[in-house]
Amino acid sequence: MQHERTVFHVDANSAYLSWEAVWRLQHGAVLDLRKVPSVVGGDAESRHGIVLTKSIPAKKFGIQTGEVLWQARQKCPNLIVVPPNYGLYMICHQALLDMLHEFSSEVQVFSIDEAFIEYTGSEAVHGEAIEAAYKLKNRIRDELGFTVNVGVGPNKLLAKMAGEFSKPDKVHTCWEEEISTKMWPLPVGELFGVGRSTVPKLERLNILTIGDLAHAPDDLLARHLKSYGAVIKASANGQEFTLVGSDVHPPIKGIGNSQTIAFDVDTMEEAKRVLLSLTEMVCMRLRQTGFCARLVSVSIRTSDLGGRSHQHRMDAATDNTFRIYEAACRLFAEMWAGPKEKIRNFGVRVSDLSLADYLQLSILQPYDERKKRLDDAVDRIRFKYGTQSVQRAVFIASGIAPVMGGVPEENYPMMTNIM
């Protein structure tokens, strides 16, 4: 059968856990974590105790991604929990990408463990699509040591849906003519774009399968789901037209960091330290990209797990840590109910980005020139000697890290010594 377009979706099976398992086997471990109930999970002591990835045997106990670890342990008392190692994951991610580039020049990274490749036009080099998909899957397994699913279809949506059909180490297709048999019988929640809150809305309309959604009346969907109804109905019919982006890095829309603190924060002083620490990280990243931002958002999650956010649009775009910190503090003060409200998680995010233009800035705001020189100096030192090498005095003995958010630095060094 000839198809106009052929897209692959490649997805590492239980990525973090598989990568951890492979690393351990290569370093003398006897046990393969993939073959026993195990999870990669955060540190419960510092209130990061959730399941990040589960093994297939762990899944059989009903353990779910995102679940708290103590609940997972109740379901499976012998569960093995290993901490995440993001440095290793970055290496595996890159190795996967390098392999994909051997099969097509158009590769779109979708996440750390998923990518699309445009296979259209590659048949002459690597053979017919299915054959190439198997070749790709087997080479990753044999040369990199972990397994992937490859989904094959006429667009990204169907390729992705195909990749989910059964796991691990599988190739599946979902062509237009296969939608009705392979996709429509599935529960509607399996469709990309239909998540936790849309499923119950659809179920109330007696839309239970992807096929039900594909045939649902437009006006019914519009009434209950607004414009989103038409979007997911199109998906249920396999309609999706975006291209596989040839640039690996799509344009950045915003930069944010957030962190759950190991203890509840209930003083303004402590809250401001956390905000400063997060702002340091956000602004360092912002300056690295060469952008300035106009919109500053602060979000909090309280001890009862409720969340709120406030945002402020600045008069002019900036990448200055102090200015963004000031805005963040104002936003927090505006939304915080006071000491009775205990905060467990803080987030700082900047968006509405534009290219940095210092000439204009320094004319409008003369003092920013000095602030910018300070930011630049600190950035250079941190880049050279590590994030913790320079820190503001307020953090000393405060119990709060001076630069917070993102991947902990101690996970990175191995990236340089493995290759």
Add this chain to the structure above:
DNA sequence: TCTGGGGTCCTAGGACCC
């Protein structure tokens, strides 16, 4: 006994302008 962190996109309501 205690739920992470990084994103994107959309919507609704109020303010404000003409």
Add this chain to the structure above:
DNA sequence: TCTGGGGTCCTAGGACCC
């Protein structure tokens, strides 16, 4: 003693993904 209508900007919050 009566208040239209369109458009844009700003902000809060919800939903989705991995």
